[in-house]
Amino acid sequence: MSTNYDQIMVFGEVLFDVFPDGSRVMGGAPFNVACHLRGFGLDPLFISRIGRDDPGREVVRQMHSRSLSVSGLEMDDHKMTGQVRVTIDNNEPAYEILPDTAYDHIQLHGGDLKESKGHTLLYHGTLAARNRVSAAALYRLARQDNTSVFCDVNLRDPWWEKELIRDILGWCTYLKVNEDEFRQVASLEGVDLSAGLERAAQELRRKRNLKCLIVTLGSKGAMLFPEDMEHIFAASPGVSAFQDSVGAGDAFSSVFMLGIIRSWSWRRILDQAVYFAARICENKGAVPEDRDFYKQAGLAREQDSG
Ligand SMILES: Nc1ncnc2c1ncn2[C@@H]1O[C@H](COP(=O)(O)OP(=O)(O)O)[C@@H](O)[C@H]1O
C-alpha cells in the first residue's frame, strides 16, 4: 500500500446510545471512523478510554472482531464507559450525553506519543475535549510535529467552547463542518456570511490556511474548498432503500481521509465520499456489521487500484 503517512491516529469518544427499552448501540464518531478506516484496509490507532463494565468489554470485543488494535485503548477503574441516554418524546428522540465518563479521561499513558515516528494523520472531533483531561491529551497530539490533522467538529451543545474551536482552527489541516456548523464556526471567526456560503467558505479557508475546508450539505451532497483549486460540489447519489442517516458524516470523513492517504484527486475524494455516505444511509446504524460492505463499495484494499 503506498501512502504518504506513517501512522493514522483516531482520537476521542466511544460510547453507547441507550434506548428506553434498555437496548444499546455502540458508537461515537471517532469509533465509527476507526471502524471504517479498518474496513478500508488501513491500520488506525484508536485512542480512547473505557470503563471496567459490560459496555467496555463489548468495545474490546468489537475491536478484536474488527481486527482493530486496542493498544491505544485505556481502561479506567472508576469512570463508566461513555453513554448517551436516548428518550423519545412525541416521536422525537432527545439525546442526553452523560458527563464525566471514561473517554473524558484519556491520558495517553501508553507511550502513543513517544512511539510516534514519521508523518501522522490525526482525526479528532470536539466532544472528547469537553473535559480538561482528554483536552490536554488532544492538545499534545494535535500539536506534535509532523502531524496533519483532520477535524470533524461535530458540535454538540453544550459540550463545546469557542476557545476550543479557535485552537482547533490553529492546528487543523482539513476541517469538516455541516451547514449549521459552518455558520457557527464562520461567525466565530468574524467571516461575513451575507456574501453567501461559497464566498464565506473561501474566506474561512484562506484565513486559517486550511489545505481543504469541507462543507457537507446533508441529502444535498457536499462541497470541497481546497487551497490549490476552485471549490467543487458533488450531489448525493440516490439512496435506494433509505434506513437512516446515522453516521453519514463519519462515513464521509473516513473516505476523505482514505483519499488523502492514497493521494487521490480532490474530485475523486469528493465523489467517493458522497457515494460511501449514501451507501451508509442504506445501512441500519453507523457502521456495517459485514466486512463485504466495504468490498461492495469498492473501498476495501483488495479492490482499490490507487
Ligand atoms: N439523506 C441523505 N441521503 C444521501 N446522502 C446523505 C444523506 N444525509 C447525509 N448524507 C451524506 O452524508 C454527508 C454528511 O451529512 P451531513 O448531514 O451534511 O453531515 P453530518 O452528518 O456531519 O451532520 C453528506 O454530505 C452526504 O454525502
Ligand SMILES: [Mg+2]
Ligand atoms: Mg457531523
